Amino acid sequence: MHQNLRRATTLWAAAAVCSPLLFNSVSATAQTTVPTAPPLKIGFIYVSPVGQAGWTFQHDQGRRELEQALGAQVSTTVVEAVPEGPDAERVMRDLVAQGHQLIFATSFGYLEPALRVAAEFPHVKFMHAGGHRGAPNLATYNARYYEARYLAGMLAGYTSQRGVAGYVAGFAVPEVVQGLNAFTRGMRAVNPKAEVKVTWLNAWFDPARERDAALALVAQGADVLANHSGSPAVAQVAEEKGVKLVAYQSDMRAFAPKAQVGAVTHHWGSYYTQVARSVLNGTWSAQPVWAGMKAGMVKLSAVSPSLPAQVRDALARSERDIVAGRLLPFGTMSDEQIARMDGLVPGVSGHMPANARR
Template identity: 50%
Template sequence: MLKRTITKALTAGLAAAAFSASALAAEDSIKVGFVYVSPIGDAGWTYQHDQGRKAMEEALGDKVTTQYVENVPEGADAERVIQQLASGGADLVFTTSFGYMNPTIKVAKRFPDTAFEHATGYKRADNVGTYMPRLYEGRYLAGMVAGAKTETNKLGFVAAFPIPEVIRAINAFTRGARAVNPEVAVNVIWINAWYDPSKARQAAETLMDQGADVVTHHTDSHAVVQAAAERDKFAIAYHSDMSKYGGESHLTAVVHEWGDFYTKRAREVLNGEWSSRNVWGGIASGMVDIAAFSDAVPEGVRGKVEKAREAIVSGELHPFAGPVVAKDGTEKAAKGEALSDDELLRMDYYVQGVASKLPQQ
């Protein structure tokens, strides 16, 4: 049901990207609120967003005052917190989790003079913009590292929810791995939570019990990396560099950088230039990248990954360039073509190389 709802709503969401609200009035200083789905901690999705908030404060100085609320569940609690920030005088509110989408839209209707930015969603309005990283670019590179390092040809992926964002990540990781090692198979375990360290750890341990010698995750904690280190297996982190938890097991990480984007959007509100639009930034924009390699990654592998990174930035390499073949054998993109943004946003299938079954919604 969830994927059908997402697919149905995407048409309206993509159409909304074409129109924008009239710019808000310029201000001498503004208040900016942030809503976080998990504790800030010192690594992970929320940590990276908070680093972006701090970078924005440093860039704009006394022209901006920020407030954040962490560990906010998706749903009714999110709507309450977003409303509190808006009613408290926030000129701009960033809501940083997929499940905040409908609460953001609801609150935005009540506060038409406040600008809202929702991360990873697809619903927009006159005063609601959306933003998302092209994380699949970093995932492809990370897959290359994993495919080159595995000795069992089994990789493990701990995933949050079966929505297009996460499915894209799994598929890009798989395609990157098979680009350097066609024998690789990726097993996936869904924990149905963005932040649940206990479930993430258990899933990682199960994947390693099944033979995976390199694991990664699309969840907001360092549990998977830590579990791999304890088993003397390898891990590739997500959201931020987690080498402090993985030691020699931490090969690299797919990282997000939000500072430039947050500063830009806040400056637009200050100058009365903000308008609703969809932003989807990748490696070239600085929103996504791959972290430093550990000593366990051979120089030859590093060179291949860096070359692929440069090709992605230049546009010569697309992680979903054809042939793209689904697990059931259906061709999704022919040789010489690439999946469009619209097709990427609707992705609801595994590519060849993913060993697990996709949950039915």
Template identity: 50%
Template structure:
């Protein structure tokens, strides 16, 4: 080897490690890429709106340590799988999939990308790189039921439901139990729209319930249609997911809401510091993941105070919305005593006494 070639080889041997260290440091400084899949448009209220507020809170707290992106209005099923896979292929190392019907698509893509962490909202299946999260909406739903029971004049409330899955049934049943705790003569009627987000169907369902005598309506769907319909008809409404008072300034009595920012931020921090583990998180009023807020001007102070007192009992653990006895609306005792556990909650497939509707056959 010539002296010139030897010197070149020596320089390369010295410079190469330095370059490698420099590249590694650069990679370490790159932000964590985080993707979100939303089932409906973000809009300015509702489920996806609240999810996106959580994303923005996470961005505000973690700054340039992360970089987020989202895809909105993604149908559950094959489209969801395609979008989730695309986010993983784009280099997102943490992906939040934010609807119940994304559960199996999330698990399928997670197997193909074992180095990516996934968090699925409202589901119950986990994997080594898939965590789940949900809020105990039913706690705040019980409080909303107290409000409905105190404010109704017809002793009838209407409930617009998306799909008859346990999470939605928990809300209907907690609302009914809360309502009847202060008004034993009250009844709740349910109409299913078989969609998370379909403002037209939601509006039609709300109008039908009010035509049947409901003077308080609520919903477990994503749009503001139910609250708007109540405003137009001069009835009361309990909003869901977010404060919808600007759509029903006279109608809204309160809003049952959920809050994801702290949870999202915690998950991102865990990925950043290498401590992330699969988990199932189900937080309620005590953890600040569910809330009742947006109290309307029509709500009397004494009713609000009653609600706040019951809220404190739930947070303290001295009261549970699903304490026995629990009897379904066909007369079958579902729980004689004690408190319905999480397994029972997640298998709920019945209406409680006070729901004047029949369960769907499918």
């Protein structure tokens, strides 16, 4: 068993059913124990510790909701802080060897290892977050984070006094580029002269570097911060420096109670429950999923009640328009074009890194 493995299981008592049987006017009672099916073993692989907020925390909240919904029908295993690459492949093989029938690989860099392991074990179902290629027993899933990012940019535009936002970004993969561009478009919808300064980490989770990047952006004039990274470090810098924060992944008010004006939050519980149910009832398919605000996978949450009513009303109207399909953050671009996005829109101050990942 992998050294980072921890089990999270729910055990319920099996039910005994008593049935009255009648034979020639003689009443007798026979007790029959209904056999319970073994639980579906589900593995979750995380790129960082669960912690108290962030990317992995939200996926683990989804796992917990799945357990609550399905009870004794499932048994889940969590493996935390697994680097992308060979370690991820070893962990997947460990989970298969332990009898897991459904495995969620929740980081972009887990795709290639997942494809290799899936090819060897066709009886196991794999789910990969953010991937662009599947297999008969590997489905990809993702949220249209950029929809809520557009609203987050609007919020930044309304709250920034200088018209300058700082954006701490992980890797330059399409998902991150989409979010940065949508944020910038949203901010410029409010302030056409707004500027979004971006710093690339080339890491998903590195609290020290996230902090350094946020401090540098504030020093460069940003009075509102946003991020696509895995720890609360950016939120903590916003609180310390007295600038505004539009948080990402989780509601970060625990770390930035004064700074946060809203948060783009991820919600996986309903989807994870749906996937597990489909495996249990034999209807699972490898159909990719890319859902957004309408499906509830991503939301603009915790909008500060201290904001002017007209700001909150404008955000609510734009949210309704996005859900209804009347407002498209990227206009007439096709899903295929959005999925392959690899350039920056006007208003972003910075460049795509030379080692951008596709």
